[in-house]
Amino acid sequence: MPENLTPLxxxxxxxxxxxxxxxxxxxxxxxxxxIGDDAAIIAPTAGLEQVMTTDLLVEGIHFDLxxxxxxxxxYKAVAVNVSDVAAMNALPTQLVVALSVGPRFTVEAxxxxxxxxxxxxxxxxxxxxxxxxxxxxGGLTLAVTVLGEVPAGQAARRSGGQPTDLLCVSGDxxxxxxxxxxxxxxxxxxxxxxxxxxxxxxYEYVVQRQLRPEARLDIVHELRELGIRPxxxxxxxxxxxxxxxxxCTASGTGARVFSEFLPLANPTLEAAAEFNxxxxxxxxxxxxxxxxxxxxxxxxxxxxxxxxDITVLGHLTDAAEGANLITKAGQPVPLKAQGWTSF
Amino acid sequence: MPENLTPLxxxxxxxxxxxxxxxxxxxxxxxxxxIGDDAAIIAPTAGLEQVMTTDLLVEGIHFDLxxxxxxxxxYKAVAVNVSDVAAMNALPTQLVVALSVGPRFTVEAxxxxxxxxxxxxxxxxxxxxxxxxxxxxGGLTLAVTVLGEVPAGQAARRSGGQPTDLLCVSGDxxxxxxxxxxxxxxxxxxxxxxxxxxxxxxYEYVVQRQLRPEARLDIVHELRELGIRPxxxxxxxxxxxxxxxxxCTASGTGARVFSEFLPLANPTLEAAAEFNxxxxxxxxxxxxxxxxxxxxxxxxxxxxxxxxDITVLGHLTDAAEGANLITKAGQPVPLKAQGWTSF
Numbered sequence: 001m002p003e004n005l006t007p008l009x010x011x012x013x014x015x016x017x018x019x020x021x022x023x024x025x026x027x028x029x030x031x032x033x034x035i036g037d038d039a040a041i042i043a044p045t046a047g048l049e050q051v052m053t054t055d056l057l058v059e060g061i062h063f064d065l066x067x068x069x070x071x072x073x074x075y076k077a078v079a080v081n082v083s084d085v086a087a088m089n090a091l092p093t094q095l096v097v098a099l100s101v102g103p104r105f106t107v108e109a110x111x112x113x114x115x116x117x118x119x120x121x122x123x124x125x126x127x128x129x130x131x132x133x134x135x136x137x138g139g140l141t142l143a144v145t146v147l148g149e150v151p152a153g154q155a156a157r158r159s160g161g162q163p164t165d166l167l168c169v170s171g172d173x174x175x176x177x178x179x180x181x182x183x184x185x186x187x188x189x190x191x192x193x194x195x196x197x198x199x200x201x202x203y204e205y206v207v208q209r210q211l212r213p214e215a216r217l218d219i220v221h222e223l224r225e226l227g228i229r230p231x232x233x234x235x236x237x238x239x240x241x242x243x244x245x246x247x248c249t250a251s252g253t254g255a256r257v258f259s260e261f262l263p264l265a266n267p268t269l270e271a272a273a274e275f276n277x278x279x280x281x282x283x284x285x286x287x288x289x290x291x292x293x294x295x296x297x298x299x300x301x302x303x304x305x306x307x308x309d310i311t312v313l314g315h316l317t318d319a320a321e322g323a324n325l326i327t328k329a330g331q332p333v334p335l336k337a338q339g340w341t342s343f
Numbered sequence: 344m345p346e347n348l349t350p351l352x353x354x355x356x357x358x359x360x361x362x363x364x365x366x367x368x369x370x371x372x373x374x375x376x377x378i379g380d381d382a383a384i385i386a387p388t389a390g391l392e393q394v395m396t397t398d399l400l401v402e403g404i405h406f407d408l409x410x411x412x413x414x415x416x417x418y419k420a421v422a423v424n425v426s427d428v429a430a431m432n433a434l435p436t437q438l439v440v441a442l443s444v445g446p447r448f449t450v451e452a453x454x455x456x457x458x459x460x461x462x463x464x465x466x467x468x469x470x471x472x473x474x475x476x477x478x479x480x481g482g483l484t485l486a487v488t489v490l491g492e493v494p495a496g497q498a499a500r501r502s503g504g505q506p507t508d509l510l511c512v513s514g515d516x517x518x519x520x521x522x523x524x525x526x527x528x529x530x531x532x533x534x535x536x537x538x539x540x541x542x543x544x545x546y547e548y549v550v551q552r553q554l555r556p557e558a559r560l561d562i563v564h565e566l567r568e569l570g571i572r573p574x575x576x577x578x579x580x581x582x583x584x585x586x587x588x589x590x591c592t593a594s595g596t597g598a599r600v601f602s603e604f605l606p607l608a609n610p611t612l613e614a615a616a617e618f619n620x621x622x623x624x625x626x627x628x629x630x631x632x633x634x635x636x637x638x639x640x641x642x643x644x645x646x647x648x649x650x651x652d653i654t655v656l657g658h659l660t661d662a663a664e665g666a667n668l669i670t671k672a673g674q675p676v677p678l679k680a681q682g683w684t685s686f
Contacts, residue, residue, distance in 0.1 A: 032392060033500065037593075038430035038577055039396035039491070041498050044387035049375060053382035053473055054488055056441040060480040087381035098399040098441070098486040130396055137403040138481030143441040145397055145488035148382070155384050157376065234381055250380075 006107040008135070016107060016133060020114045024121065024128050028093045030149070031127045040129035042094055048149040050093075053084040059139030066190075067183045067198075070109055072211045073142070074116025075123075080237065081146040082124045082215035083290045087235035088157075089220060090150035092126040098143040100136035113142075124217060156233035156294065161251030165231050165295035165316045170219045170309055172263040173240055174279055177286025178271040179203065179210030205267035213290040219310070220292075226303045233294035241284040242337035243293050244323050247316075251295075254321035256314040257335065260328050263311045284325070285338040349450040351478070359450060359476060363457045367464065367471050371436045373492070374470045383472035385437055391492040393436075396427040402482030409533075410526045410541075413452055415554045417459025418466075420485045423580065425467045425558035426633045428491035430578035432499035432563055435469040441486040443479035456485075467560060499576035499637065504594030508574050508638035508659045513562045513652055515606040516583055517622055520629025521614040522546065522553030548610035556633040562653070563635075569646045576637035584627040585680035586636050587666050590659075594638075597664035599657040600678065603671050606654045627668070628681040 008016065021035045033041035044050060057063060057077050065073070078095065085092045097117060101110060110133070121128050126146065186198040200207055216235075223230060232251055234243045240257070248255050262283045272279040295316060296304060304310055314326065324332035351359065364378045376384035387393060400406060400420050408416070421438065428435045440460060444453060453476070464471050469489065529541040543550050559578075566573060575594055577586045583600070591598050605626045615622040638659060639647060647653055657669065667675035 033498075037501050038427040039394035039433070039489075041431070041493075041500075042393040042395060043495065044391075044393060046389070048387075050385040050387060051382035052385060052437060052439060052488075052490065054439040054441045054475055054486070056443055056475045056477050056484075056486065058443045058477055058479045058484075061443070061478050084381040088384070090382070094395060096395060096397040096488055098397045098488070100399055100401045100404070100484060132397055132399045132486075134399050134401055135404050136401045136481070136484070138479070141399075141401075141443060141479070141484045141486075143397070143399065143475075143484075143486035143488075145395075145439055145441075145486075146382075147395065147490075150384075152386065155376075157384075158380050 054145040070112040071116035074113040078120035085148035090148035097131040158250035161232035161295040171291040172265040174282035175209035176288035179206035230294035239285040254317040255323040397488040413455040414459035417456040421463035424489040433491035433493035440474040501593035504575035504638040514634040515608040517625035518552035519631035522549035573637035582628040582630040597660040
């Protein structure tokens with residue numbers, strides 16, 4: 001270990017916690033007490049309901065530290081949880097972080113991870129109110145649990161979709177998957193020749209989509225401003241196809257998704273061409289885009305149709321129709337979940 | 344793998360989640376929506392504040408599956424979190440579980456773990472409302488996050504102690520540490536001779552204290568019934584000495600703990616004698632007892648002095664006195680935190 005780095009066992013758990021929490025401030029009026037006691041204290045806002053979700057990121061399964069900087073990992077760990085909060089039509093308020101790190105990590109490495117967590121807390125206006133930091137025999141594991149708030153009765157469940165509701169998605173799809181292909185390729189090139197420099201400059205957009213996804217809280221705010229309440233919503237972590245099927249199953253509907261409407265960014269199309277991958281397949285099955293997939297009543301079409309960052313992909317149908325991708329030639333192709341499974 | 348066991352990759356993540364959540368029911372009126380969406384929905388009870396805490400248990404650091412049954416581990420993972428809720432003078436309401444398991448685990452093993460989680464949810468009247476289950480390259484890691492409720496303004500912080508407040512503890516101390524010594528000894532005997540049978544019958548109490556600690560929610564209820572509001576409180580996870588020092592630091596006080604009042608159960612004394620360990624040291628530094636350490640105003644002495652499961656250990660003092668153990672001979676010995684650190 002270089003001399004300017006500090007082994008974790010040199011400072012002890014309590015001193016580590018003090019160092020990690022430095023620089024975090026509390027923003028939410030509902031946070032009564034943050035880090036430092038047996039538990040945080042929260043005063044829920046009258047008239048609001050809460051949402052609660054947890055996500056685990058495991059080294060070697062969800063991320064590869066040979067190309068994922070710790071600061072980005074910290075940011076992403078918060079973002080993917082906040083994305084689940086957004087998918088309920090809610091805004092995040094508090095979070096806790098449980099972290100285990102193996103013996104090869106230094107105090108400075110864990111601080112870098114927390115710098116990313118802090119940036120995400122600032123970006124999403126959420127308070128870090130507690131955590132647990134401990135050793136592991138293996139790699140790094142990061143469990144984040146987030147609380148959020150939503151006006152009572154306004155949470156968007158997966159089950160609220162109705163046949164004829166418009167099926168909408170934020171942003172664009174497939175980029176995160178292609179970013180991962182680029183990073184994996186550069187890693188192999190590096191392993192083959194450690195003197196090689198990673199060539200990422202031409203892939204900035206897709207690499208960013210993979211390493212530093214953003215939770216689409218902006219869409220939650222904009223839907224409120226447009227006076228639109230999504231009838232159902234889910235975030236896209238496993239790929240569009242898998243998430244459409246989840247919405248259909250929960251809502252008891254089918255769906256028609258028009259392939260020509262799938263939002264694909266130019267850098268995604270270019271990377272797909274280079275890797276000889278079908279960009280539509282990347283959008284359907286790639287995963288990790290963390291965009292929001294939601295349904296709105298047909299009556300809201302006027303409000304949403306010109307939104308620069310929301311695309312109407314199709315609509316829900318009766319369950320009997322099934323969930324289909326409609327090709328440019330008008331042919332229905334049943335959607336299949338090829339979503340990622342870690343086992 | 345025996346034929347009657349199912350590898351995790353045979354059923355996929357969604358099917359696993361469906362199997363795991365079977366048998367769980369919702370008890371709390373505040374739980375609007377449990378497992379199955381992007382997040383759970385909670386309707387906080389008017390007039391109450393919430394507490395939130397998370398704890399991580401890591402294989403090879405916090406537990407050893409060669410002597411800790413998975414069902415006990417699941418129970419303990421909930422209990423240690425609920426203990427933090429109790430230490431705030433609160434009652435648990437909802438929890439989420441994030442779990443990563445290595446390739447050697449089967450579906451049946453994870454179900455066994457969840458059976459323990461379910462038993463604890465029933466015992467502590469708390470709803471499992473979400474989670475994340477994923478693979479790992481190594482062993483088992485279990486992160487539990489619990490929400491609890493407490494009447495507004497009634498949460499017991501570590502910082503509320505005043506000089507002259509009585510220092511009290513629930514139950515008895517040192518047992519969990521001695522249980523661990525017994526289990527480690529039997530493991531070594533087994534490793535030396537796999538035909539050996541573990542000899543645990545004479546150590547049931549201390550082994551139970553280690554493998555299946557209980558959160559002292561009963562004490563929270565009883566203090567409310569006695570009309571006592573603890574001025575400060577903490578749970579004993581790292582040993583009495585460490586926790587007294589935490590209370591004193593947070594409250595800006597010293598403390599006098601009388602060694603003759605330390606509650607030591609007979610099986611703990613017997614095991615300590617057998618292992619040639621000082622039972623007082625086991626109580627002060629052993630850890631994992633998960634009893635509650637709290638302070639009450641002197642005026643409450645009458646209410647508490649005859650309680651069969653609460654012991655008055657001493658009292659807080661001015662900070663200048665420091666935190667001391669008072670020996671039977673009346674000598675003050677400064678308390679030192681030899682609390683467990685995992686790094």
